[in-house]
Amino acid sequence: MDQYLFDSTKDTSVGDFQVRDNLISILKNRFSTYGYKQVRTTTFEFYDLYSTMSGTINKDEMLKVIDSYGKVLVLRPDVTIPITRMIASNKQRLSQGSRFFYVLDVFRQSFEQADNKETTQAGIESFGESTPENDAEVIALAIHTLKDLGFESFKLEVGHAGYFKELVNQLALSQNELDQLKGLIQSKNLTEIGPFLERLSVDKELCDAVQAIPLLYGDPEDVIKRASKIALNEKMQQKIKNLSDIYDVLKAYGVEDSVIFDLGLINNMNYYSGVIFQGFVASFGKPVLMGGRYDHLAEQFDTSIPAIGFACEVDNLLHSMTRKNLIANDTTSIDVIIYYENSKQKDALIAANTLREAGYRIITYTMDDNRNIDDFSSKCIAYFQTEENLVIDKKRKTPFTNYNELELLLQEGMRDN
Numbered sequence: 001m002d003q004y005l006f007d008s009t010k011d012t013s014v015g016d017f018q019v020r021d022n023l024i025s026i027l028k029n030r031f032s033t034y035g036y037k038q039v040r041t042t043t044f045e046f047y048d049l050y051s052t053m054s055g056t057i058n059k060d061e062m063l064k065v066i067d068s069y070g071k072v073l074v075l076r077p078d079v080t081i082p083i084t085r086m087i088a089s090n091k092q093r094l095s096q097g098s099r100f101f102y103v104l105d106v107f108r109q110s111f112e113q114a115d116n117k118e119t120t121q122a123g124i125e126s127f128g129e130s131t132p133e134n135d136a137e138v139i140a141l142a143i144h145t146l147k148d149l150g151f152e153s154f155k156l157e158v159g160h161a162g163y164f165k166e167l168v169n170q171l172a173l174s175q176n177e178l179d180q181l182k183g184l185i186q187s188k189n190l191t192e193i194g195p196f197l198e199r200l201s202v203d204k205e206l207c208d209a210v211q212a213i214p215l216l217y218g219d220p221e222d223v224i225k226r227a228s229k230i231a232l233n234e235k236m237q238q239k240i241k242n243l244s245d246i247y248d249v250l251k252a253y254g255v256e257d258s259v260i261f262d263l264g265l266i267n268n269m270n271y272y273s274g275v276i277f278q279g280f281v282a283s284f285g286k287p288v289l290m291g292g293r294y295d296h297l298a299e300q301f302d303t304s305i306p307a308i309g310f311a312c313e314v315d316n317l318l319h320s321m322t323r324k325n326l327i328a329n330d331t332t333s334i335d336v337i338i339y340y341e342n343s344k345q346k347d348a349l350i351a352a353n354t355l356r357e358a359g360y361r362i363i364t365y366t367m368d369d370n371r372n373i374d375d376f377s378s379k380c381i382a383y384f385q386t387e388e389n390l391v392i393d394k395k396r397k398t399p400f401t402n403y404n405e406l407e408l409l410l411q412e413g414m415r416d417n
């Protein structure tokens, strides 16, 4: 049987679950403050939906399942696509709001990370508007979210899907060549790009422009100037103007210190059409957040709805927060453990329930339940005994007569802490 066991290190223990849940609450709260409402899409999707769509997700990366009628399904490989489909199939929904957030598992198996099939994404999608103000607001929200989590040195790298697309459109590459070039640019492999283009006999001006792309990285105003110089046509100039307009609004938000521009940024999803971005935190090599504008995705569902969004990789955030000691180490999740003698059972259980109604977290045991109380890191322990009731916390031992008194003592104790 052993060979069928999955990697149990990927299960989530109680302590880890609390930490993860706290992190997700922080994200959800921040998304709500920008007017986003939570939605969910189904875990199983029809494979046909993805196999007939152009330019979305690599079909080999999707995890397939066969249902009892023999239909091929896939486990949700992305959230942006099904949410867009949901909105496109009922545009009236947009009148009830156009901002959605989610916390959902996503299933993909890439060649490089074969053992990492399941990740949790917490993301937002904003539909119906395509302006630099909308772009900047979404980027500002991404920055606000990373700040909430306590990261001090993080950067949002911002690029433009259209700038690179316009440039490579002039190269007439096969899909395979395009993928290779993307890989070289993504890894900023300057030594290989030149020889690669030479083999394709690309003309000098184009070759110089492509080779410059990985270097278009750094201070936004500087990158805008340099990118504008090498832009080969009006369309490329428009993309630069778009980035410059977005940057002006980001300055108005006061978040420019967290932004760098990278025109060599290529996000994995093929549906991006405008600004794209990725969030990086210090000493963690993978992005913790990625997103961008995808104004043409809804056309795959026979309608037109501009949109932009991003998703945080919850597990990457957790890893990087643990490394940076940003996780609050409060494992005390129980407020009171109540021990009672049989003669005081009724008093003790009524007290327990009254306190639970008031929101306290309570566990009860009979007095002869001789477990080691040190194992439970509760904030205090209350004894209901025939002789005298006692509540003990780290600082003192105090007698009490009934649960009203106990509750008052707890409130005082909470205030002191």
Ligand SMILES: N[C@@H](Cc1c[nH]c[nH+]1)C(=O)O
Pocket (backbone or CB within 6 Å): 078, 079, 080, 123, 124, 125, 268, 269, 290, 291, 292, 308, 309, 310, 311
């Ligand atoms: N769905 C994208 C992230 C995203 C959300 N909205 C726009 N982009 C991804 O998984 O990479």
